[in-house]
Amino acid sequence: MPGPGAPFALLAAAVLLAVALVLSGPGRPPPTQLPPSLLQELEQRRRDLSRLAAASSVQEGAFSTPDPPGRAAAADALGCADLNGITGVGLVGSGITKLVLRASLPPGGEEVALKSVHWAGGDVSRCVQRYGHPAGCHQLATYKLLKEMALLQRLHHPGIIKLRGQCYDSSLDPEMKVTTILELGTxxxxxxxxxxxxxxxxxxxxxxxxxxxxxxxxxxxxxxxxxxxxxxxxxxxxxxxxxxxxxxxxxxxxxxxxxxxxxxxxxxxxxxxxxxxxxxxxxxxxxxxxxxxxxxxxxxxxxxxxxxxxxxxxxxxxxxxxxxxxxxxxxxxxxxxxxxxxSGFYLQKKRFHLKEYIALKGFYSADTEDYKCWLSYSNLGCVLSVHNAEEAAAICSSHPQCRHFIITPRRTWTGRPLALFQSNLTDLISGGNMVAYVKRSAASKESLYPEA
Ligand SMILES: Nc1ncnc2c1ncn2[C@@H]1O[C@H](COP(=O)(O)OP(=O)(O)O)[C@@H](O)[C@H]1O
Ligand SMILES: [Mg+2]
Incomplete structure (x- = not known):
């Protein structure tokens, strides 16, 4: 296990590497020093970015020029200052162009994702191999990050990751060192x-x-x-x-x-x-x-x-x-x-399994391990989403181990209740106002009222 300093070292290493690459390289070279096809690619990306800004200025009537890299998306946007003293830094993912780290922001420890150019990723390495021009290649990759940021500033939907802010290190070339701050996902x-x-x-x-x-x-x-x-x-x-x-x-x-x-x-x-x-x-x-x-x-x-x-x-x-x-x-x-x-339309209406169960009011179930079932919502036992007690009864009747079930107050995203299916009657404890449905065949063999 790496120590707590390791993730931060990773961020520092990535940042240092980026800085070293920028400083050791020829800096931002005048266009004439770039291989013509790399220059063409860079021009293409630059045009793409400007077109994006122009398109949104027509759509929104808000932008007349491309956003400067440091522009914040909203009044509460995060910036470089918010990244001072971040903790809990660790790698969450990397692709061919970008590296993504998680970090906790001071003072509250809110977690965010930090995206930057993946200097050792396939995109930059292949470009360097092809053109032999690290600085130009870094710039090319940075354009991708800038394009993504420009799009995130304009597209807003629950299905699009939220841009929380950005950090642009002005001590370096404006297009070389950009970090986007995003909501963290898995x-x-x-x-x-x-x-x-x-x-x-x-x-x-x-x-x-x-x-x-x-x-x-x-x-x-x-x-x-x-x-x-x-x-x-x-x-x-x-x-x-x-x-x-x-x-x-x-x-x-x-x-x-x-x-x-x-x-x-x-x-x-x-x-x-x-x-x-x-x-x-x-x-x-x-x-x-x-x-x-x-x-x-x-x-x-x-x-x-x-x-x-x-x-x-x-x-x-x-x-x-x-x-x-x-x-x-x-x-x-x-x-x-x-x-x-x-609406429960999918249920086969003709079944009446619930008749085979006795409803006991005022019971809940101990949080103990019991039999497991396929696609359970819990690692401890069998928890499934149901439309109603009738569907839960049909499920319990189809599980040889099941002897009783409880419709819990927990709901899935559709608002359906989660039912807990169990084999052990001694897991039932009296109290609360939930209803335990006990298989008649099981109840006749054992006491209906297990010890509380
Ligand atoms: N906000 C985020 N929270 C958690 N993980 C993320 C986030 N954004 C990206 N990742 C992870 O990082 C990986 C690389 O990011 P991505 O933007 O896809 O880079 P690339 O353009 O290089 O493919 C993704 O495949 C994903 O697994
Ligand atoms: Mg990707």
């Missing part, structure tokens, strides 16, 4: 998600659809996430948020004819129309939707879904996989599923 783990309940997985998909609807109708126009992968997302308080925005396109692809508008994926191609104003119609929205389908919906939606919802989910999968639905239709379809799920 990187998305698909394997872990596959082991959670359908309700939780449906929530991730619904969060994503709401984000795609916003991106299709954003103040900057329809935006495509060009590098769309689960690792570009994090969870903050259970909400899915995109964090990597350096590869976002706010422009629809230009075209002269329909042939210019092929949207290609490894498994499928789509042939879109070229509009009279020379843009591939809806290409950004469609790209996002197909990526959502192939990276999220196919894995998260159908698996262990309530039986009665499966045909509707299959329709959604087919419609998004064939790009027959846009963001709007997809959102409507998801909202319909949510409504049906919350």
């Amino acid at each position: 990187p998305l783990e698909m394997i872990q998600l596959l082991q959670t309940s359908w309700e939780e997985r449906f929530k991730i998909c619904l969060d994503l659809v709401q984000l795609l609807y916003y991106l299709a109708n954003s103040p900057l126009g329809s935006c495509a996430l060009l590098d769309f992968q689960p690792r570009q997302f994090v969870l903050v308080d259970g909400i899915l948020k995109v964090t990597d925005l350096d590869d976002v396109s706010t422009e629809e692809l230009s075209c002269r004819r329909d042939d210019d508008c092929t949207l290609e994926f490894p498994t499928r191609s789509f042939f879109l129309k070229c509009t009279t104003d020379g843009k591939c119609e809806g290409i950004n929205e469609k790209r996002n939707l197909f990526n959502a389908y192939r990276y999220f919906f196919t894995y998260l939606l159908p698996h262990t879904a309530p039986f009665a919802l499966q045909p509707i989910l299959k329709d959604i999968l087919n419609a998004t996989g064939d790009l027959r639905y846009g963001a709007n239709e997809t959102l409507i379809a998801f909202q319909k599923v949510l409504h049906l799920y919350k």
